[in-house]
Amino acid sequence: MSTIELEQLPNNVEMESLPCPLGCPAGNEFVLKGRDRLHDLPGEFNVIRCKTCGLMRTDPRPTPESIGFYYPESYRPWARPSKNNSLPKEKPIPAWKRTIKNLLFGKPLIATPPLPSGKLLEIGCGSGSFLHSMALKGWQVQGIEYSAQAGEAVRELRYPIHVGPLESAPGPENPVDLIVGWQVLEHLHDPLPSLKKMAQWVKPNGYLVLSTPDAASFDFKLFKHRWYALQLPTHLYHFTPKTADRMLKAAGWKVEKIFHERNIGNLIASLGYFLQDYLGKTNGLANYLEKFPSRETRLKIFLIPVARILASLGQTGRMIIWAKRMGD
Protein backbone atom coordinates (compact mmCIF):
# COMPACT_ATOMS: atom_id res chain seq x y z
CA MET A 1 0.00 0.00 0.00
CA SER A 2 1.02 3.58 -0.56
CA THR A 3 2.50 5.27 2.48
CA ILE A 4 2.45 8.77 1.01
CA GLU A 5 1.29 11.26 3.62
CA LEU A 6 -1.50 13.41 2.30
CA GLU A 7 -0.76 17.07 2.75
CA GLN A 8 -3.37 19.51 3.94
CA LEU A 9 -5.59 21.10 1.32
CA PRO A 10 -4.64 24.70 0.56
CA ASN A 11 -7.04 27.30 1.98
CA ASN A 12 -8.36 28.31 -1.43
CA VAL A 13 -9.59 24.80 -2.27
CA GLU A 14 -13.19 24.27 -1.23
CA MET A 15 -15.01 20.98 -1.43
CA GLU A 16 -18.67 20.24 -2.11
CA SER A 17 -20.96 17.23 -1.92
CA LEU A 18 -24.00 17.16 -4.19
CA PRO A 19 -26.88 14.77 -4.86
CA CYS A 20 -27.08 12.65 -8.03
CA PRO A 21 -27.44 15.03 -11.01
CA LEU A 22 -30.23 12.87 -12.44
CA GLY A 23 -32.49 13.81 -9.54
CA CYS A 24 -32.57 10.35 -7.98
CA PRO A 25 -33.69 9.88 -4.37
CA ALA A 26 -30.82 10.09 -1.84
CA GLY A 27 -28.86 6.88 -1.35
CA ASN A 28 -25.34 6.11 -2.50
CA GLU A 29 -22.81 3.37 -1.97
CA PHE A 30 -19.08 3.80 -1.42
CA VAL A 31 -16.91 2.53 -4.30
CA LEU A 32 -13.35 3.59 -3.49
CA LYS A 33 -11.10 6.26 -2.02
CA GLY A 34 -8.37 7.79 -4.15
CA ARG A 35 -6.10 10.75 -4.71
CA ASP A 36 -4.57 12.84 -7.48
CA ARG A 37 -1.97 10.56 -9.02
CA LEU A 38 -1.41 12.59 -12.17
CA HIS A 39 0.18 15.60 -10.44
CA ASP A 40 0.42 14.35 -6.82
CA LEU A 41 -1.61 17.27 -5.51
CA PRO A 42 -3.07 16.99 -1.98
CA GLY A 43 -6.52 15.74 -1.03
CA GLU A 44 -8.44 12.49 -0.73
CA PHE A 45 -11.60 11.84 -2.71
CA ASN A 46 -14.27 9.20 -2.63
CA VAL A 47 -16.02 7.69 -5.60
CA ILE A 48 -19.62 6.83 -4.77
CA ARG A 49 -22.38 5.16 -6.77
CA CYS A 50 -26.01 6.30 -6.88
CA LYS A 51 -28.10 3.37 -5.66
CA THR A 52 -30.96 4.29 -7.99
CA CYS A 53 -29.31 4.95 -11.37
CA GLY A 54 -25.81 3.51 -10.86
CA LEU A 55 -23.99 6.72 -11.88
CA MET A 56 -20.60 7.00 -10.16
CA ARG A 57 -19.32 10.39 -9.07
CA THR A 58 -16.44 11.94 -7.15
CA ASP A 59 -17.67 13.04 -3.74
CA PRO A 60 -16.61 15.22 -2.07
CA ARG A 61 -15.16 17.16 -4.99
CA PRO A 62 -13.53 20.58 -5.48
CA THR A 63 -16.06 23.33 -6.23
CA PRO A 64 -16.10 24.88 -9.74
CA GLU A 65 -14.18 27.85 -8.25
CA SER A 66 -11.54 25.57 -6.72
CA ILE A 67 -11.03 22.95 -9.42
CA GLY A 68 -8.39 25.07 -11.22
CA PHE A 69 -5.93 24.08 -8.48
CA TYR A 70 -6.00 20.54 -9.87
CA TYR A 71 -5.22 21.66 -13.43
CA PRO A 72 -1.63 22.89 -13.07
CA GLU A 73 0.13 24.48 -16.03
CA SER A 74 1.65 21.13 -16.90
CA TYR A 75 -1.82 19.61 -17.54
CA ARG A 76 -1.10 17.87 -20.81
CA PRO A 77 -4.24 18.44 -22.92
CA TRP A 78 -3.76 22.18 -22.51
CA ALA A 79 -0.12 22.26 -23.46
CA ARG A 80 0.78 23.93 -26.71
CA PRO A 81 2.12 21.56 -29.32
CA SER A 82 5.90 21.79 -28.88
CA LYS A 83 6.55 21.90 -32.61
CA ASN A 84 4.31 22.97 -35.45
CA ASN A 85 4.81 19.57 -36.97
CA SER A 86 2.74 17.96 -34.22
CA LEU A 87 -0.31 19.22 -36.10
CA PRO A 88 -1.70 16.79 -38.68
CA LYS A 89 -0.11 17.15 -42.08
CA GLU A 90 -1.99 17.85 -45.27
CA LYS A 91 -0.18 14.97 -46.92
CA PRO A 92 -2.26 11.80 -46.57
CA ILE A 93 -0.68 8.44 -45.67
CA PRO A 94 0.30 6.62 -48.92
CA ALA A 95 -2.25 3.98 -49.95
CA TRP A 96 0.29 1.11 -49.80
CA LYS A 97 1.22 1.97 -46.22
CA ARG A 98 -2.42 2.16 -45.26
CA THR A 99 -3.16 -1.22 -46.90
CA ILE A 100 -0.29 -2.95 -45.05
CA LYS A 101 -1.34 -1.37 -41.78
CA ASN A 102 -4.96 -2.42 -42.31
CA LEU A 103 -3.89 -5.98 -43.16
CA LEU A 104 -1.77 -6.22 -40.03
CA PHE A 105 -3.89 -4.40 -37.54
CA GLY A 106 -7.37 -4.09 -39.05
CA LYS A 107 -8.92 -0.89 -40.29
CA PRO A 108 -8.71 1.91 -37.72
CA LEU A 109 -11.81 2.73 -35.73
CA ILE A 110 -13.64 5.65 -37.20
CA ALA A 111 -14.20 8.00 -34.31
CA THR A 112 -16.89 10.16 -35.94
CA PRO A 113 -19.98 9.06 -37.90
CA PRO A 114 -19.69 8.90 -41.70
CA LEU A 115 -21.14 12.33 -42.46
CA PRO A 116 -20.48 14.59 -45.41
CA SER A 117 -18.31 17.51 -44.29
CA GLY A 118 -20.39 20.27 -42.75
CA LYS A 119 -20.24 22.37 -39.63
CA LEU A 120 -18.38 21.05 -36.59
CA LEU A 121 -18.12 22.31 -33.03
CA GLU A 122 -15.59 20.78 -30.66
CA ILE A 123 -16.05 21.28 -26.92
CA GLY A 124 -12.79 21.22 -24.97
CA CYS A 125 -10.79 21.52 -28.18
CA GLY A 126 -7.42 21.97 -26.42
CA SER A 127 -4.89 23.56 -28.73
CA GLY A 128 -6.88 22.61 -31.83
CA SER A 129 -5.22 19.59 -33.41
CA PHE A 130 -8.51 17.72 -33.98
CA LEU A 131 -10.20 20.88 -35.35
CA HIS A 132 -7.28 21.24 -37.72
CA SER A 133 -7.46 17.65 -38.93
CA MET A 134 -11.20 18.04 -39.63
CA ALA A 135 -10.69 21.40 -41.38
CA LEU A 136 -8.26 19.63 -43.70
CA LYS A 137 -11.08 17.20 -44.54
CA GLY A 138 -13.31 20.10 -45.56
CA TRP A 139 -15.21 20.73 -42.33
CA GLN A 140 -16.08 24.23 -41.18
CA VAL A 141 -14.78 24.09 -37.61
CA GLN A 142 -15.13 26.03 -34.35
CA GLY A 143 -14.28 25.33 -30.73
CA ILE A 144 -14.99 26.00 -27.08
CA GLU A 145 -12.06 25.72 -24.69
CA TYR A 146 -11.66 26.43 -20.97
CA SER A 147 -7.91 27.08 -21.01
CA ALA A 148 -6.82 30.52 -22.23
CA GLN A 149 -3.40 29.16 -23.15
CA ALA A 150 -4.83 26.39 -25.33
CA GLY A 151 -7.43 28.79 -26.77
CA GLU A 152 -4.66 31.13 -27.91
CA ALA A 153 -3.10 28.30 -29.92
CA VAL A 154 -6.47 27.76 -31.70
CA ARG A 155 -6.69 31.47 -32.43
CA GLU A 156 -3.29 31.30 -34.08
CA LEU A 157 -4.70 28.58 -36.36
CA ARG A 158 -7.45 31.11 -37.23
CA TYR A 159 -10.38 28.96 -36.17
CA PRO A 160 -13.32 30.57 -34.30
CA ILE A 161 -13.00 29.81 -30.60
CA HIS A 162 -14.87 30.70 -27.41
CA VAL A 163 -12.57 30.65 -24.38
CA GLY A 164 -14.33 29.94 -21.08
CA PRO A 165 -16.38 27.24 -19.35
CA LEU A 166 -18.82 25.27 -21.49
CA GLU A 167 -21.58 25.96 -18.96
CA SER A 168 -21.67 29.68 -19.83
CA ALA A 169 -20.57 29.43 -23.47
CA PRO A 170 -22.89 30.94 -26.10
CA GLY A 171 -23.99 28.50 -28.77
CA PRO A 172 -22.73 28.56 -32.33
CA GLU A 173 -24.27 31.28 -34.52
CA ASN A 174 -25.87 28.63 -36.72
CA PRO A 175 -26.75 25.04 -35.79
CA VAL A 176 -23.99 22.55 -36.55
CA ASP A 177 -24.01 19.03 -37.99
CA LEU A 178 -21.71 17.55 -35.42
CA ILE A 179 -20.52 18.33 -31.89
CA VAL A 180 -17.56 16.38 -30.53
CA GLY A 181 -16.02 16.27 -27.06
CA TRP A 182 -12.96 14.08 -26.48
CA GLN A 183 -12.53 13.30 -22.78
CA VAL A 184 -14.64 16.27 -21.68
CA LEU A 185 -17.88 14.89 -20.20
CA GLU A 186 -16.23 13.47 -17.06
CA HIS A 187 -14.73 16.91 -16.24
CA LEU A 188 -18.03 18.82 -16.12
CA HIS A 189 -19.44 19.75 -12.70
CA ASP A 190 -23.00 19.63 -13.96
CA PRO A 191 -23.08 17.77 -17.29
CA LEU A 192 -26.86 17.51 -17.73
CA PRO A 193 -27.63 21.20 -18.53
CA SER A 194 -24.67 21.35 -20.94
CA LEU A 195 -25.82 18.20 -22.73
CA LYS A 196 -29.36 19.64 -22.95
CA LYS A 197 -28.02 22.91 -24.29
CA MET A 198 -25.99 21.13 -26.95
CA ALA A 199 -29.10 19.32 -28.16
CA GLN A 200 -30.29 22.81 -29.21
CA TRP A 201 -27.03 23.56 -30.98
CA VAL A 202 -27.26 20.84 -33.63
CA LYS A 203 -29.34 20.68 -36.79
CA PRO A 204 -32.16 18.13 -37.04
CA ASN A 205 -30.40 14.74 -37.32
CA GLY A 206 -27.30 16.33 -35.79
CA TYR A 207 -24.80 14.20 -33.94
CA LEU A 208 -22.99 14.39 -30.63
CA VAL A 209 -19.82 12.32 -30.34
CA LEU A 210 -18.18 11.94 -26.96
CA SER A 211 -15.37 9.89 -25.55
CA THR A 212 -15.05 9.11 -21.86
CA PRO A 213 -13.41 6.46 -19.67
CA ASP A 214 -15.48 3.31 -19.22
CA ALA A 215 -15.73 2.44 -15.53
CA ALA A 216 -17.37 -0.87 -16.42
CA SER A 217 -14.13 -2.07 -18.05
CA PHE A 218 -12.03 -4.84 -16.56
CA ASP A 219 -9.03 -2.56 -16.04
CA PHE A 220 -11.12 -0.42 -13.67
CA LYS A 221 -12.26 -3.51 -11.79
CA LEU A 222 -8.68 -4.77 -11.66
CA PHE A 223 -6.87 -1.56 -10.66
CA LYS A 224 -9.62 0.32 -8.75
CA HIS A 225 -8.03 3.43 -7.12
CA ARG A 226 -4.93 2.86 -9.24
CA TRP A 227 -6.88 2.99 -12.52
CA TYR A 228 -5.12 5.54 -14.73
CA ALA A 229 -8.38 6.88 -16.21
CA LEU A 230 -9.81 7.58 -12.75
CA GLN A 231 -7.88 10.89 -12.60
CA LEU A 232 -9.20 12.18 -9.32
CA PRO A 233 -10.32 14.81 -8.66
CA THR A 234 -10.58 16.30 -12.17
CA HIS A 235 -12.83 13.44 -13.29
CA LEU A 236 -16.06 14.23 -11.48
CA TYR A 237 -18.14 11.44 -13.06
CA HIS A 238 -17.13 7.89 -13.90
CA PHE A 239 -19.48 6.65 -16.61
CA THR A 240 -20.29 3.17 -17.83
CA PRO A 241 -22.11 2.49 -21.12
CA LYS A 242 -25.35 2.21 -19.11
CA THR A 243 -25.01 5.39 -17.06
CA ALA A 244 -23.79 7.42 -20.05
CA ASP A 245 -26.83 6.24 -21.99
CA ARG A 246 -29.13 7.20 -19.10
CA MET A 247 -27.70 10.71 -18.79
CA LEU A 248 -27.74 11.36 -22.55
CA LYS A 249 -31.35 10.21 -22.74
CA ALA A 250 -32.28 12.60 -19.91
CA ALA A 251 -30.65 15.40 -21.92
CA GLY A 252 -32.56 14.71 -25.15
CA TRP A 253 -30.03 12.51 -26.97
CA LYS A 254 -30.52 9.01 -28.31
CA VAL A 255 -27.41 6.85 -28.15
CA GLU A 256 -26.83 5.19 -31.49
CA LYS A 257 -23.57 3.39 -30.88
CA ILE A 258 -20.97 2.86 -28.17
CA PHE A 259 -17.61 1.35 -29.03
CA HIS A 260 -14.15 1.22 -27.49
CA GLU A 261 -10.90 2.95 -28.39
CA ARG A 262 -8.06 0.74 -29.55
CA ASN A 263 -5.75 2.04 -26.90
CA ILE A 264 -4.28 0.18 -23.99
CA GLY A 265 -2.28 3.10 -22.59
CA ASN A 266 -4.71 3.07 -19.68
CA LEU A 267 -3.94 -0.49 -18.77
CA ILE A 268 -0.18 0.00 -18.96
CA ALA A 269 -0.16 3.23 -16.95
CA SER A 270 -2.38 1.61 -14.30
CA LEU A 271 0.16 -1.18 -14.03
CA GLY A 272 2.79 1.57 -13.53
CA TYR A 273 0.78 2.99 -10.60
CA PHE A 274 0.47 -0.48 -9.11
CA LEU A 275 4.22 -1.08 -9.32
CA GLN A 276 4.97 2.37 -7.91
CA ASP A 277 2.95 1.46 -4.83
CA TYR A 278 4.78 -1.81 -4.32
CA LEU A 279 8.29 -1.08 -5.61
CA GLY A 280 8.53 2.61 -4.77
CA LYS A 281 8.15 5.91 -6.60
CA THR A 282 11.74 5.73 -7.88
CA ASN A 283 11.42 2.34 -9.56
CA GLY A 284 12.45 2.76 -13.18
CA LEU A 285 10.07 0.24 -14.70
CA ALA A 286 7.10 1.57 -12.70
CA ASN A 287 7.81 5.13 -13.86
CA TYR A 288 8.32 4.06 -17.46
CA LEU A 289 4.94 2.33 -17.50
CA GLU A 290 3.19 5.21 -15.73
CA LYS A 291 4.37 7.68 -18.38
CA PHE A 292 3.66 5.26 -21.24
CA PRO A 293 0.49 6.96 -22.59
CA SER A 294 2.39 10.21 -23.25
CA ARG A 295 5.52 8.55 -24.61
CA GLU A 296 6.41 8.54 -28.30
CA THR A 297 7.57 5.00 -28.78
CA ARG A 298 7.53 2.51 -31.61
CA LEU A 299 6.77 -0.14 -29.00
CA LYS A 300 3.16 1.00 -29.26
CA ILE A 301 2.91 -0.61 -32.72
CA PHE A 302 3.38 -4.06 -31.19
CA LEU A 303 0.56 -3.43 -28.76
CA ILE A 304 -1.99 -2.58 -31.46
CA PRO A 305 -3.14 -6.20 -31.96
CA VAL A 306 -3.70 -6.56 -28.18
CA ALA A 307 -5.53 -3.25 -28.10
CA ARG A 308 -7.66 -4.39 -31.02
CA ILE A 309 -8.75 -7.57 -29.29
CA LEU A 310 -9.53 -5.75 -26.04
CA ALA A 311 -11.42 -3.01 -27.91
CA SER A 312 -13.56 -5.57 -29.75
CA LEU A 313 -14.45 -7.05 -26.36
CA GLY A 314 -15.36 -3.56 -25.13
CA GLN A 315 -12.57 -3.64 -22.57
CA THR A 316 -10.05 -0.87 -23.28
CA GLY A 317 -11.19 1.53 -20.61
CA ARG A 318 -12.14 4.33 -23.02
CA MET A 319 -15.39 4.42 -24.94
CA ILE A 320 -16.68 6.51 -27.82
CA ILE A 321 -20.37 7.37 -27.92
CA TRP A 322 -22.37 8.44 -30.97
CA ALA A 323 -25.67 10.07 -30.08
CA LYS A 324 -28.37 11.69 -32.20
CA ARG A 325 -30.75 14.42 -31.18
CA MET A 326 -33.97 12.83 -29.94
CA GLY A 327 -37.16 13.26 -31.90
CA ASP A 328 -35.49 13.73 -35.31
Ligand SMILES: [Zn+2]
Ligand atom coordinates in the same frame (compact mmCIF):
# COMPACT_ATOMS: atom_id res chain seq x y z
ZN1 LIG B 1 -28.84 8.63 -9.73
